[in-house]
Amino acid sequence: MSTLESRLHSAVARVRENWRGTRLIDGLEPGPAGTAALLDLARIYRANRLEIGRMRLLSGRAVAGLFFDPSLRTHTSMEVATGRLGAHFVYLQGGQGTWGMEFEDGVVMNGAAAEHIREAAPVLSTYADVLAVRAFPKGPNRDETVIRGFAAHAGAPLMNLESALSHPCQGLADQLTLCDLGGGDFKRRKVCLTWAPHPKPLPQAVPLSVVRAAVLGGADLHIANPEGYDLDGHELERARSFCRDTGASITLTRDPDAAADGALAVYGKGWGGDDHEGHAERVAGLSHWTVTEARMAKATAFLHCLPVRRNVIVTDGVLDGPQSRVVPQAANREPVQAAVLLSWML
Numbered sequence: 001m002s003t004l005e006s007r008l009h010s011a012v013a014r015v016r017e018n019w020r021g022t023r024l025i026d027g028l029e030p031g032p033a034g035t036a037a038l039l040d041l042a043r044i045y046r047a048n049r050l051e052i053g054r055m056r057l058l059s060g061r062a063v064a065g066l067f068f069d070p071s072l073r074t075h076t077s078m079e080v081a082t083g084r085l086g087a088h089f090v091y092l093q094g095g096q097g098t099w100g101m102e103f104e105d106g107v108v109m110n111g112a113a114a115e116h117i118r119e120a121a122p123v124l125s126t127y128a129d130v131l132a133v134r135a136f137p138k139g140p141n142r143d144e145t146v147i148r149g150f151a152a153h154a155g156a157p158l159m160n161l162e163s164a165l166s167h168p169c170q171g172l173a174d175q176l177t178l179c180d181l182g183g184g185d186f187k188r189r190k191v192c193l194t195w196a197p198h199p200k201p202l203p204q205a206v207p208l209s210v211v212r213a214a215v216l217g218g219a220d221l222h223i224a225n226p227e228g229y230d231l232d233g234h235e236l237e238r239a240r241s242f243c244r245d246t247g248a249s250i251t252l253t254r255d256p257d258a259a260a261d262g263a264l265a266v267y268g269k270g271w272g273g274d275d276h277e278g279h280a281e282r283v284a285g286l287s288h289w290t291v292t293e294a295r296m297a298k299a300t301a302f303l304h305c306l307p308v309r310r311n312v313i314v315t316d317g318v319l320d321g322p323q324s325r326v327v328p329q330a331a332n333r334e335p336v337q338a339a340v341l342l343s344w345m346l
């Protein structure tokens, strides 16, 4: 066994010492120690990915990626990570080229859906060693029906590729990016998560995953949003329960300038609040929440999960300027997802 392969096996063993789970649904599952071990493994992968690509470490394994919604980064980075590790990635589009799927129990299936989650998830689990699923809510903002259906009925390990409330792989990549910005970690460093205008009342998956990432990494997190756009209180409290362990803190404010002042990173993101009615009209009056060069004056870096609406969420000047880290942030998706796959299948 080469030195690199031996390092990878040791890093995987450290993940498993701290996290024996095979479900990554909201991103809190690995806990602070398991997450730190995953990030160490991701760093080894990132620094050696071409050599790792020649090793075919997961040869013979398969990942089924089921996308009910569009993706550029998640699809590509999952397929590339899986291929680089020597495993096979099956890309499936929910309801397009696959059967329309029913998730409700006890329903009379005489409508459009031809297949029930009770068969689909176990069948896919017989072919694939890992299931990876993306499904945004169709109705209410916080509807987790699809990912919950897979969690209930899949026998294979399950990775959430973004649901209504969680985008755990984005959260892992964001932690790796914050660690890079902080010179190794971001413990007790100020991180700003600021609401920004967007024409649609988007789900809270990304901002809640930023909160979880910041808390797991021990940040001094400042969350700024206008009235009516508070993050889900239950999910905030769940994340806050890790603060004592990690030394993290959460400050809520209506002042985006104060939140951004002196921050290691300003993470801009649009999201919907409790009331979606009248969102477009309200947003029209909230253009001062766009992240500008002035707001970034005393901050180090700008982050966003992408795709981003230029000159709505953030100005061209910030995105095209030296503070923007959105491309390396997106690049960090591949190594963190490879780390999860290695942890489950090596």
Ligand code: CP
Pocket: 070, 071, 072, 073, 074, 075, 162, 170, 305, 306, 307
């Ligand atoms: N950030 C992110 O998940 O990008 P995609 O929607 O393109 O996958």
